[in-house]
Amino acid sequence: MKIVDAKVFVCSPGRNFVTLKITTEDGITGLGDATLNGRELSVVSYLEDHLIPCLIGRDARNIEDIWQYFYRGAYWRRGPVTMTAIGAIDTALWDIKAKALGVPLYQLLGGASRQGVMVYGHASGADLDEAVANVRDYAAKGYRAIRVQSGIPGLDSTYGVGRGKYFYEPADRALPPENIWSTRKYLNFAPKLFEAVREAVGEDVHLLHDVHHRLTPIEAARLGRDLEPFNLFWLEDAVQCELQAGFEIIRQHTTTPLAVGEVFNSIYDCQELLSKQLIDYIRMTVSHGGGITQLRKIAALADVYHVRTGCHGATDMSPVCIAACLHFGMWVPNFGVQEFMLHSEETREIFGAQYTFSDGYVHPGDSPGLGVEFDESSVEKHPYVPAYLPVNRKEDGTMWNW
């Protein structure tokens, strides 16, 4: 089953997506998501200039060998650009194999371990009252798990607060917008937010929160402790995560479960966090985590240490990645939760994904492969638009983590 063609499509139906399509000599096609928010064209070049010329002519059935060929064979390993490109090829090859066998991908991975994949939606508000109202709204829609973010009194803009009710798209300008941050204002406000949310929706709904890398370990320890009465499902990216040993400090002080990993791309990025039991959920996703081939190894390692999955699934992952995560989530034994946001209607039309939401769970559908049909003809109508994520400064102007 020789690979005869591989094409990269960049399209921007409201935001940029990079999509890889691989075709075999039998005419079977597979899709991979190669979108890296704000750095899209570097992955396009990595694929077109370096990987695709070495991919043509290989046997599409040998997924593991092709993964090893590109990972070990490059000499230069790891990094988001490299691993997103490898992840896109890997996902497309799993799509092809499942289509060739006539089964949905989750069947190939090991079959269904559950009836559907529990997802969490994003409720946010410009202030506490609006955030609480949106949490109620998500609960009424049937979500069993809800991420809560809110504007912070005294700060003009904050991570996680969308303009519309269901969309959050921070990468929207040709030059990075600048946000201002105050740890003091945030730490004083966050417990009040969750107190109000718990009061509004009760104990049954899982509540999640994303700190987006902004605290130091001891500050994160304080926040985790202050939030304990509100019983969070997870506290995400409480600190920047390069220093894995830093999590030991957080762990010593709080029982609030910790989630980390959306910016990781290698198993070695989380090896210490897993093996020392410093986190509870691993957030690596299919597209940035080197594809299904690497993610299943990471999940197996995580399982040994009681860590569950919680794949990143914001709208900068295309429906191709989301579909791959959902198939993965149907199967993976140590599943935790899947992030789930609505893509724009235009995006949904272009990608024609078959997954469906019902009662807080999403099912990937039973079409062979990933269950995504990409409409190439619409690409020209939506050319690439440069768009960058914001940067963050403290109130005195010092650069900080966004």
Ligand code: GCO
């Ligand atoms: C999340 C993430 C996103 C990221 C975005 C960056 O938890 O969904 O933190 O909001 O900021 O995906 O590209």
Ligand code: MG
């Ligand atoms: Mg996050």
